[in-house]
Amino acid sequence: MRLQDKVVIVTGAGQGLGEAFCKGCANQGAKVVIVEINEETGKALEREIGGGAVFIRTDVSSPSQVRSMVDEVMKRFGKIDVLICNAGIHAGGKFWEETPDTWQKMFEVNVMGCLLYTSDAADDLLCVDLGGRRILKKKITWRSLTAKQRIREARRNRM
Secondary structure, three states, X not given: OOOOOOEEEEEOOOOHHHHXXXXXXXXXXXXXXXXXXXXXXXXXXXXXXOOOEEEEEOOOOOHHHHHHXXXXXXXXXXXXXXXXXXXXXXXXXXXXXXXXXXXXXXXXXHHHHHHHHHHXXXXXXXXXXXXXXXXXXXXXXXXXXXXXXXXXXXHHOOO
């Protein structure tokens, strides 16, 4: 199992891709931290995965909640091996019809949430020997790569 005893934190973990990331990592032996604002879906996923998972309710746009979550992970596991920044929101309407308040909330979750999460965990990540592998990768960069570039990048980082 490639992720045996690795501690993996997934934000936006309650449904969709986040849920799939959690299940996939748990199946590979990881200790999965389910970071989700929706308590109902977070707890349900924790129960479904079982002993290898822990749910921590967190609003990723709140600096204090993100710091508390990282502190809790370090207290429970003593390390963080993998971060998956998956939390994101959208209003679902036409972007030109959105209010400034809606745009502000989307920015706080989609951009600042990832920044807060990675910067708070970075000190703890830097203390972990990852064998020279990259620990953070922007989703946008990965999506912009061609299939050939993705394969080369995955091989280089042994993903």
